[in-house]
Amino acid sequence: MRLIGIVGHNVWRRKARSALTCSGIALAVATTLALVGFSSGLEQSTLECYEGRAADLVVAHAGVTQRLTSSIDERIGPRIAALPGVRAVNPCQRDMVSLGEGSLVGIPVQGWPADGLAMQSLVVAEGRRLGAGDHGGVMLGQSLAATLGKRVGEEVEIELQKFRLVGIFAGLNVYENMSVVTLLDDLQRLMDRAGQVNEFQVTLAPDLAGQPTRVGVVRAAIEALADPEGHHLGLSALPARRFAQTGAELGLARAMAWGTSLIAVSIGGFGLLNTMLMSVLERVAEIGIFRALGWRESLVARMILLEALLLSAVGAAAGVAGGWLLVRGIMYTGWLGGLLRPELSWTVLATGVSVAVLIGGLGGLYPAKRAAKLSVVEALRYE
Amino acid sequence: MSNSHRPAAGAPLLRVDRVSRIYPEGAVTALLDVSLEFQKGEYVAIMGPSGSGKSTLLNLLGALDKPTAGEIYFDGQPLSGNRNLDVIRAEKIGFVFQSFHLLPSLTTLQNIQVPMLAAGRKPCSRVERARELLELVALGHRAGHLPSQLSVGQRQRVAIARALANDPPLLLADEPTGNLDSRAGAEALALFDRLHRQHGKTLIVITHSAEVAARAERVIWIRDGRIVTREAAAA
Numbered sequence: 371m372r373l374i375g376i377v378g379h380n381v382w383r384r385k386a387r388s389a390l391t392c393s394g395i396a397l398a399v400a401t402t403l404a405l406v407g408f409s410s411g412l413e414q415s416t417l418e419c420y421e422g423r424a425a426d427l428v429v430a431h432a433g434v435t436q437r438l439t440s441s442i443d444e445r446i447g448p449r450i451a452a453l454p455g456v457r458a459v460n461p462c463q464r465d466m467v468s469l470g471e472g473s474l475v476g477i478p479v480q481g482w483p484a485d486g487l488a489m490q491s492l493v494v495a496e497g498r499r500l501g502a503g504d505h506g507g508v509m510l511g512q513s514l515a516a517t518l519g520k521r522v523g524e525e526v527e528i529e530l531q532k533f534r535l536v537g538i539f540a541g542l543n544v545y546e547n548m549s550v551v552t553l554l555d556d557l558q559r560l561m562d563r564a565g566q567v568n569e570f571q572v573t574l575a576p577d578l579a580g581q582p583t584r585v586g587v588v589r590a591a592i593e594a595l596a597d598p599e600g601h602h603l604g605l606s607a608l609p610a611r612r613f614a615q616t617g618a619e620l621g622l623a624r625a626m627a628w629g630t631s632l633i634a635v636s637i638g639g640f641g642l643l644n645t646m647l648m649s650v651l652e653r654v655a656e657i658g659i660f661r662a663l664g665w666r667e668s669l670v671a672r673m674i675l676l677e678a679l680l681l682s683a684v685g686a687a688a689g690v691a692g693g694w695l696l697v698r699g700i701m702y703t704g705w706l707g708g709l710l711r712p713e714l715s716w717t718v719l720a721t722g723v724s725v726a727v728l729i730g731g732l733g734g735l736y737p738a739k740r741a742a743k744l745s746v747v748e749a750l751r752y753e
Numbered sequence: 754m755s756n757s758h759r760p761a762a763g764a765p766l767l768r769v770d771r772v773s774r775i776y777p778e779g780a781v782t783a784l785l786d787v788s789l790e791f792q793k794g795e796y797v798a799i800m801g802p803s804g805s806g807k808s809t810l811l812n813l814l815g816a817l818d819k820p821t822a823g824e825i826y827f828d829g830q831p832l833s834g835n836r837n838l839d840v841i842r843a844e845k846i847g848f849v850f851q852s853f854h855l856l857p858s859l860t861t862l863q864n865i866q867v868p869m870l871a872a873g874r875k876p877c878s879r880v881e882r883a884r885e886l887l888e889l890v891a892l893g894h895r896a897g898h899l900p901s902q903l904s905v906g907q908r909q910r911v912a913i914a915r916a917l918a919n920d921p922p923l924l925l926a927d928e929p930t931g932n933l934d935s936r937a938g939a940e941a942l943a944l945f946d947r948l949h950r951q952h953g954k955t956l957i958v959i960t961h962s963a964e965v966a967a968r969a970e971r972v973i974w975i976r977d978g979r980i981v982t983r984e985a986a987a988a
Contacts, residue, residue, distance in 0.1 A: 371863045372876055379858045659854045662817055663915070664843020664871035746817045750854070 398638030399689025405627035425571035481557025497522035497537030642733030658749025678734025686726030772823030798969035847916030906937025
């Protein structure tokens with residue numbers, strides 16, 4: 371028999387309580403995995419959208435963290451395109467809209483010029499790509515078209531305005547598959563932002579690949595652009611990855627994910643603390659026996675701590691499985707599944723397991739200390 | 754059996770030097786200025802009425818508690834400054850408690866191994882030793898049983914086997930026959946006799962029973978926290 375054997379016995383003999391405690395931890399881990407996974411997935415999807423449309427740099431207003439509120443004069447686009455090292459510039463207007471008479475809200479919409487790289491790189495699944503003369507036309511991602519039950523040629527109502535469905539595209543990921551693409555000037559009109567864009571997606575010349583110094587020169591040139599009076603335009607030109615990681619929307623999603631996870635973890639941790647404390651108080655006499663038989667304080671503390679960690683480990687395993695099932699379940703549930711793509715990477719899984727170990731360690735520490743410090747004589751008298 | 758608290762000659766295993774134990778919370782003097790010696794291989798019974806201080810003395814002798822005044826020497830070493838009382842309990846002292854204190858969720862074989870974990874024995878030697886001890890107490894066939902599946906007498910024998918786990922020189926027993934019927938009690942006492950005579954263990958037994966005390970080589974009488982004569986204890 372080893373110490374871990376005694377630990378296993380102690381956990382196993384209170385099956386119902388151990389199962390409930392593990393469930394609490396599993397819920398905390400599953401919540402963390404799901405929420406952090408979703409926020410990571412959102413970040414990854416955003417990055418894929420840029421990279422998939424050949425955007426190396428994204429130019430927006432410096433200091434504007436909420437990307438949808440960034441507003442730049444679209445006439446700056448040709449000036450950026452004329453800079454050395456720039457291959458193409460794709461002006462882009464983004465927003466969130468409601469569709470289907472309000473049945474779907476928060477659907478991303480992007481306005482691109484018909485001849486831009488982004489529009490040209492769309493993979494058409496049905497119908498055709500939007501052309502320069504397709505005003506009032508719209509393209510839908512495959513998942514969105516399926517959710518709305520729309521076919522090419524039918525009408526789509528966006529923000530109470532009717533558009534004609536010209537084509538359905540196969541997006542780069544679930545996020546794009548649940549989005550809408552219009553011509554840039556149609557979206558500017560719809561959002562009452564004529565002549566304005568949120569950002570320019572800049573494709574660099576191929577010979578700049580893997581040349582950070584030269585990319586830096588291009589970025590500096592964009593950021594140095596000024597109006598005819600010599601005032602800086604206040605632009606920032608960030609690599610697509612960094613741009614995807616630093617948006618306020620993503621930051622908010624990340625903060626909410628961690629905030630909610632922290633609450634779940636705290637509840638799980640307090641549940642474990644309560645269980646372990648009850649367990650110690652119920653076993654005062656038994657702990658006294660261990661001490662009387664020569665167990666050192668540290669050995670008793672290790673036993674209690676291992677019990678807490680064992681509960682956490684079982685909870686973590688159940689939480690990882692539960693979290694995986696949860697996100698898979700959500701992915702296949704209605705429109706939410708189309709919008710969210712969880713990223714259950716090893717990092718996210720390691721985060722979940724670390725959370726469980728943290729819960730186990732913190733939840734077991736105080737009971738372990740309390741058990742170790744019991745007076746042997748008092749403990750043996752305890753009934 | 755002698756009827757005295759005077760020790761036999763020779764280097765004592767345990768020496769109690771003017772020990773007092775006062776519980777400050779209740780201002781109770783459980784032991785007052787007690788001096789005793791226990792020789793190696795001695796079989797001693799401690800008798801006295803309830804509340805006389807017997808259990809307090811046993812706790813002090815077993816390094817479970819510390820005296821308020823005075824000193825206890827184990828094998829010539831003072832216990833008061835010793836920070837490794839756990840090690841002494843694990844390796845030098847075997848306890849047999851009145852209510853056995855077996856761990857209910859562990860089998861007899863596992864219960865016997867508990868003190869060996871404290872002594873840091875290797876797992877395979879723990880199991881081997883536990884089996885040997887179960888054979889010694891004639892319970893080899895009950896290795897996989899839980900305490901709840903044993904008779905009271907069998908539980909007592911498992912407790913004795915556990916006390917012997919690390920082959921300690923000293924065995925302390927608190928009312929070892931208090932919860933046993935006469936037959937099981939006689940078996941336990943026969944086992945104590947064997948451990949004393951054949952294995953050379955020093956036995957200190959707290960008891961109310963004259964029958965138990967009669968098997969000891971020496972009886973110490975205690976009353977109101979002091980060592981007294983038999984007549985004074987009975988008064």
